[in-house]
Structures are given as C-alpha cells and as structure tokens.
Amino acid sequence: EIVLTQSPGTLSLSPGERATLSCRASQSLSRTYFAWYQQKPGQAPRLLIYGASNRATGIPDRFSGSGSGTDFTLTISRLEPEDFAVYYCQQYVSSPYTFGQGTNLEIK
C-alpha cells in the first residue's frame, strides 16, 4: 500500500498570504495519477488538481499543483477567506487508492 503523508497537519495563515501544502508518497508516483481535494465542514470533497498540476474546471488560478516522484505540493498564491478548509492528496497509481491524512488550513 502506498502511504501518503501530508505536512503540516495544521497550517495557520492570514488572508492574502501564500500557502504551501506538501504530500510525500512512500514510493514514486506517476504524475497522471495524483490529485488534490478541498473539503469544508459538512460538504463533499471538491477536486482542485488532477494529474499533479491540472486545475479542475472552475478552480481559480491561485491554486496550483507541482511535484513528481514522491514529493508533491499544492500552492495557494493568495489566500481568500473561502480557502480555509481541509486539503487532501490522493494517489491512483495502485490499489488501494489512498488519501493522505489531510492538512487543516486555518485562519490565523
């Protein structure tokens, strides 16, 4: 099983700041099979990034994904109030298609 470890567990920032979220895999991944999601309380997850760097439909360009191999990054260039949420990475290289444990992005 591929383990995804997200860091930090909690990130406290202010609106307007830049957020950098990390996801490290226990083995090398193809970029094609890597995604990032945002989840707010009481809501279903929302796809932000697929293929490691492709923004999903309707996702603002302040969200960007990068990385390869075992290290992937989600960057939010300038935080808006609606961006404070929990973020998950997921891999689809091999079953089980594991999620990371999440990063809670909270308002400082």
Next chain:
Amino acid sequence: EVQLVESGGGLVKPGGSLRLSCVGSDFIFSSYTMTWVRQTPGKGLEWVSSISSGSTYISYADSVKGRFTISRENSKNSLFLQMDSLRAEDTGVYYCARDVELQVWPTHGMDVWGQGTTVSVSS
C-alpha cells in the same frame, strides 16, 4: 446540472447488510469510472471501491474486500454498493463520485460528488 444523488444509508446492526445507490444525471454515466469514498466520524477520507465504465475493472480497499460489492447499471445511470457483514468501523458518510475524465482506468481524480449518505452500524 451534472449531479449524483446517493440513497440507501441508515442504521444497521453489526453483521447486517445495506445496499447503497447512486444515480447520476445530465452526463453520459456509462462513459465514466465511478467510485465510492467514505468518511468515518472525525476522520479523513477513505477510498472504498471503484468500477470502470463498462464494469470490466473493479477494485476494493482491503478493509472491505470480501464484504462489499460494487456494481453499476448503465441503462439506469446507477451505481450500487452492496455492504454485507457490516462492522462498527464501517460507520460513516459514503460518497459516490465520478471520474474527471472519460473512459479511463484507474480513475484520474473525481470531479463530481454526491451529497453523501450516512451509514451507522451499531447494536
């Protein structure tokens, strides 16, 4: 509007069974890999099972293998999850989700999600 609607959740005793359903609308259901994901209370997301567009390929999480069965009926735009031998640790919100791209396996990401249906396993 493209959407998925789940149903079938409820309260069941350990060892019992439930069948979840998910109906898609306003997209070509038969062209997409579909997935079930669950979220246990206070915890993160857990991938449960995926099925390819034509049901050729199916995968399960180890935690549900042998107990859960995923299936689909494309003529009715429907996805199912038959859950048998339920355990307390199966309690959570179950989401169905659609792949972001057509005719791929495994999924490349899930861009349309249902609202979730709640499963509670307790005596």
